[in-house]
Amino acid sequence: MPAISMTVNGEKVCGEVEGRTLLVEFIRNTLGKTGTHVGCDTSQCGACVVHVNGKAVKSCTALAIACDGADVTTIEGIAKDGKLHPMQEAFRENHGLQCGFCTPGMIMSGIDIVKRKGKKLKEETIREELEGNICRCTGYHNIVKAIQAGAAKM
Amino acid sequence: MSETGIGARLVRKEDHRFITGKGRYTDDINLPGQAFAYFVRSPHAHAEIKKIDTKAAAKAPGVLCVLTGDDAAKDGVGGLICGWMIHSKDGSPMKAGPHPVLAQGKVRHVGDQVAVVVARTRDQAKAAAALVNVTYKPLDAVADPAKAQKRGAPKVHDVAANNTVFEWEIGNKDATEAAFSKAAHVTKLQLVNNRLAPNAMEPRAAIGSYDAGEDHFTLYTTSQNPHVARLVISAFIGIAPEHKLRVIAPDVGGGFGSKIFIYAEEVVCLWASKRAGGVPVKWVAERSESFLTDAHGRDHVTTAELATDANGKVTGLRVKTIANMGSYLSTFASSVPTYLYATLLSGQYNIPNIYAEVDAVYTNTTPVDAYRGAGRPEATYVVERLMETAARELGMDPAEFRRKNFITQFPHQTPVIMCYDAGDYGASLDKALELIDYAGFAKRKAAAAKKGKLRGIGFSNYIEACGIAPSAAVGSLGAGVGLWESAEVRVNPVGTVEILTGSHSHGQGHETTFAQLVSERLGISTEQVSIVHGDTDKVQFGMGTYGSRSGAVGMTAISKALDKIEAKAKKVAAHVMEASESDVEFKNGSFSVKGTDKKMAFGEVALAAYVAHKFPTSEVEPGLKEGAFHDPTNFTFPAGCHICELEVDAETGVTEVVDWVAVDDFGNIINPMIVEGQVHGGIAQGVGQALTEGVVYDDGGQLLTGSYMDYCMPRADNLPPLRLDFTKTECPSNPLGIKGCGEAGAIAAPAALMNALTDALGVKDVPMPASPQTVWKAMAHLREAAE
Numbered sequence: 001m002p003a004i005s006m007t008v009n010g011e012k013v014c015g016e017v018e019g020r021t022l023l024v025e026f027i028r029n030t031l032g033k034t035g036t037h038v039g040c041d042t043s044q045c046g047a048c049v050v051h052v053n054g055k056a057v058k059s060c061t062a063l064a065i066a067c068d069g070a071d072v073t074t075i076e077g078i079a080k081d082g083k084l085h086p087m088q089e090a091f092r093e094n095h096g097l098q099c100g101f102c103t104p105g106m107i108m109s110g111i112d113i114v115k116r117k118g119k120k121l122k123e124e125t126i127r128e129e130l131e132g133n134i135c136r137c138t139g140y141h142n143i144v145k146a147i148q149a150g151a152a153k154m
Numbered sequence: 155m156s157e158t159g160i161g162a163r164l165v166r167k168e169d170h171r172f173i174t175g176k177g178r179y180t181d182d183i184n185l186p187g188q189a190f191a192y193f194v195r196s197p198h199a200h201a202e203i204k205k206i207d208t209k210a211a212a213k214a215p216g217v218l219c220v221l222t223g224d225d226a227a228k229d230g231v232g233g234l235i236c237g238w239m240i241h242s243k244d245g246s247p248m249k250a251g252p253h254p255v256l257a258q259g260k261v262r263h264v265g266d267q268v269a270v271v272v273a274r275t276r277d278q279a280k281a282a283a284a285l286v287n288v289t290y291k292p293l294d295a296v297a298d299p300a301k302a303q304k305r306g307a308p309k310v311h312d313v314a315a316n317n318t319v320f321e322w323e324i325g326n327k328d329a330t331e332a333a334f335s336k337a338a339h340v341t342k343l344q345l346v347n348n349r350l351a352p353n354a355m356e357p358r359a360a361i362g363s364y365d366a367g368e369d370h371f372t373l374y375t376t377s378q379n380p381h382v383a384r385l386v387i388s389a390f391i392g393i394a395p396e397h398k399l400r401v402i403a404p405d406v407g408g409g410f411g412s413k414i415f416i417y418a419e420e421v422v423c424l425w426a427s428k429r430a431g432g433v434p435v436k437w438v439a440e441r442s443e444s445f446l447t448d449a450h451g452r453d454h455v456t457t458a459e460l461a462t463d464a465n466g467k468v469t470g471l472r473v474k475t476i477a478n479m480g481s482y483l484s485t486f487a488s489s490v491p492t493y494l495y496a497t498l499l500s501g502q503y504n505i506p507n508i509y510a511e512v513d514a515v516y517t518n519t520t521p522v523d524a525y526r527g528a529g530r531p532e533a534t535y536v537v538e539r540l541m542e543t544a545a546r547e548l549g550m551d552p553a554e555f556r557r558k559n560f561i562t563q564f565p566h567q568t569p570v571i572m573c574y575d576a577g578d579y580g581a582s583l584d585k586a587l588e589l590i591d592y593a594g595f596a597k598r599k600a601a602a603a604k605k606g607k608l609r610g611i612g613f614s615n616y617i618e619a620c621g622i623a624p625s626a627a628v629g630s631l632g633a634g635v636g637l638w639e640s641a642e643v644r645v646n647p648v649g650t651v652e653i654l655t656g657s658h659s660h661g662q663g664h665e666t667t668f669a670q671l672v673s674e675r676l677g678i679s680t681e682q683v684s685i686v687h688g689d690t691d692k693v694q695f696g697m698g699t700y701g702s703r704s705g706a707v708g709m710t711a712i713s714k715a716l717d718k719i720e721a722k723a724k725k726v727a728a729h730v731m732e733a734s735e736s737d738v739e740f741k742n743g744s745f746s747v748k749g750t751d752k753k754m755a756f757g758e759v760a761l762a763a764y765v766a767h768k769f770p771t772s773e774v775e776p777g778l779k780e781g782a783f784h785d786p787t788n789f790t791f792p793a794g795c796h797i798c799e800l801e802v803d804a805e806t807g808v809t810e811v812v813d814w815v816a817v818d819d820f821g822n823i824i825n826p827m828i829v830e831g832q833v834h835g836g837i838a839q840g841v842g843q844a845l846t847e848g849v850v851y852d853d854g855g856q857l858l859t860g861s862y863m864d865y866c867m868p869r870a871d872n873l874p875p876l877r878l879d880f881t882k883t884e885c886p887s888n889p890l891g892i893k894g895c896g897e898a899g900a901i902a903a904p905a906a907l908m909n910a911l912t913d914a915l916g917v918k919d920v921p922m923p924a925s926p927q928t929v930w931k932a933m934a935h936l937r938e939a940a941e
Binding site: 018020028032033034035036037038039040041042044045047074075076079084088091092093095097098099100101102103104107123124126127128130131133134135136137138139140141142143144 | 407
């Protein structure tokens with residue numbers, strides 16, 4: 001099996017993967033970082049969103065081997081020195097989560113939206129940009145509020 | 155109210171682990187040496203199994219065992235059960251066909267589990283499963299509930315003639331017929347309540363682990379009610395007696411009903427672990443498996459009629475429903491279209507005569523059971539679509555027609571079992587009308603028309619029955635279990651508190667709201683309280699979380715246990731402060747002796763209780779730990795008014811929900827932030843049902859909506875910002891005065907939206923989901939008129 005290495009949350013990691021191993025499988029099973037979730041088989045739900053080289057990627061749709069050498073950030077890697085990322089804090093403050101399963105993907109997508117669209121986000125922009133993330137609990141109302149608030153503080 | 159007590163808008167204690175990726179869901183747990191299960195599932199909706207050849211699969215790399223229905227029968231693994239007995243009109247019991255954990259002789263829906271392969275890795279199990287060679291003889295299938303009882307329809311179970319599980323009735327037939335014969339006007343609707351897939355974002359998962367040394371099983375599972383799972387797996391399926399089976403439901407990523415039920419896969423993981431020599435066996439559903447095997451919701455075909463007199467008063471309601479049960483009776487399936495549905499057909503209205511008939515039918519589809527609201531959304535849809543349509547036919551304002559018929563005196567006994575204990579339906583209607591600016595609607599409609607948009611407004615004045623439910627009452631209606639809840643309060647010597655509850659949180663925020671109750675009662679901060687749930691080794695027993703029962707039933711059990719804690723602590727405090735017990739008062743977290751300055755904080759009394767130096771232990775036992783079981787005295791009756799405004803693009807049929815007002819009466823509210831979140835989520839699921847979601851089978855029983863590519867889950871841009879408010883009548887049947895809020899949105903929303911849509915289009919009915927294509931078809935009359 002081919003060996004790959006990448007930087008995950010600032011740490012150099014390596015491991016052997018099969019050609020078909022998905023990035024999310026490498027993250028969850030090989031590295032044991034289970035904050036990144038799998039909610040569907042078709043790249044619709046976004047529970048698996050991580051950042052690869054600074055861009056939001058659905059890790060269920062990327063091959064691990066294709067990310068050889070990449071810089072990957074997962075939900076476990078965004079709090080710095082024990083301080084929550086403003087987007088994490090905003091999700092808590094605005095009750096942007098209930099069961100928590102879609103939350104890591106929502107937060108990672110939220111950060112990515114800010115990177116692409118700026119800190120002053122209109123509600124409609126957020127709703128449109130969340131096309132690739134499904135939540136079954138919140139009705140999105142508080143997720144939209146959370147991303148708006150988190151963006152302002154980033 | 156203390157800062158962290160009842161009514162506080164407290165951010166959630168449980169959030170930290172979820173926002174940092176430290177949640178612990180079933181698939182996040184990996185046991186040493188675990189193997190993986192993959193299920194071989196039927197590609198046919200209906201077929202005889204002629205032969206299963208497992209030889210090649212058994213020899214495949216990494217495979218530990220391949221098991222079939224014959225193996226299950228040999229090992230005495232029992233079948234899945236339905237725990238609610240319904241009797242037909244003629245007194246005969248419902249016709250429950252066998253439901254083996256792996257098919258025996260026949261498959262009855264696409265996705266029916268036929269065999270399981272256990273292998274070292276998930277990929278090995280999946281690859282080997284493809285080598286299991288099953289020879290089927292395909293049979294004709296029936297998927298449409300309206301066709302299931304027709305002469306010559308394929309028979310799903312031998313035990314059920316005409317695929318009829320039961321023919322049930324409720325209400326007074328003769329009086330209702332008489333009311334209709336005297337009616338000034340009758341409004342009639344043919345309604346389909348579309349089939350839905352619950353789609354909790356966490357797919358179902360299980361790890362079964364057998365310890366040969368102790369002859370003991372452990373099951374990690376995505377369950378809303380781990381104790382009920384243990385009870386059924388022990389007492390009915392016979393895997394192990396209860397003391398030899400531990401069931402753990404850790405963090406669970408949403409349920410919405412679908413994780414109440416006892417499914418085949420978790421049972422098979424337990425059994426397979428023993429068969430594989432004690433290797434833990436993990437199974438995680440792929441989303442396509444979720445669509446095929448998680449119990450679906452709704453799927454009613456209904457004819458409903460409303461009789462009114464010359465003054466616009468409702469005099470009768472007559473309903474005939476065919477309810478699709480799917481291919482097997484799931485755990486509580488039979489209760490949903492009966493006692494959870496037809497008992498709510500009085501809505502918020504004084505309807506003197508009601509008669510409902512429900513035929514439950516088998517089809518070659520995935521089993522149907524409770525999904526958020528469970529029967530009550532279907533009832534609300536019938537009542538509220540009828541009320542809106544009747545108002546239009548009578549030329550009355552839909553708000554005023556409702557008001558004219560509201561129940562205003564409580565308690566109110568309906569003709570369909572329920573006795574409503576409290577409510578003020580006019581208050582929620584008034585507030586909602588004000589919030590939506592009802593008077594300004596005509597102006598908004600005219601403005602929309604200028605943009606080529608058809609604007610509509612629709613109401614849903616729903617009622618539901620929650621806090622399920624008094625045990626003797628549900629027992630008399632056929633339930634196989636009691637529906638009480640248990641709680642244990644463990645006070646530690648330092649005064650911190652652990653609450654062990656039989657409720658289960660899978661998004662509802664119990665770790666926060668239950669702690670708020672303790673904070674309120676004991677005067678300690680929520681940080682000093684832990685909520686323990688979801689583990690049968692820790693919590694003695696519980697009935698779990700569904701039917702919006704954790705507040706009204708679960709928290710009342712905690713409240714009762716806290717009463718006992720307070721009483722015991724008072725005894726301890728009295729001894730320590732050398733006072734008479736009757737002189738000791740407990741307020742704001744401290745015990746004091748009337749008329750003196752003697753005082754002890756709650757923590758000091760807790761320590762004294764454990765040190766046990768200062769009281770006679772022959773009179774007062776050391777320690778501070780109490781438990782309680784609470785059996786509710788009535789259902790609770792949350793109710794409210796939702797108003798939807800939407801605009802339809804006349805060119806494309808695209809519907810945009812532009813405003814939503816919800817005014818709900820949940821009685822007392824523990825944490826408004828969490829309650830609002832529950833309403834938001836419920837509305838989204840209701841909007842999903844009305845606009846985007848629908849499980850579709852073809853005539854041969856093939857599932858056409860088996861992934862998120864085909865089944866349209868509502869996205870953020872399908873919903874508007876939601877405007878919520880509350881009215882309050884306290885619930886008289888529990889000491890906290892709370893009613894429950896988890897299902898209200900999903901119950902209210904579809905009728906509000908479809909009433910608005912039919913208003914916009916000027917038509918009587920549009921089927922759900924109202925996709926652009928469906929709406930465009932429904933606008934044919936407008937295009938013709940324009941030509």
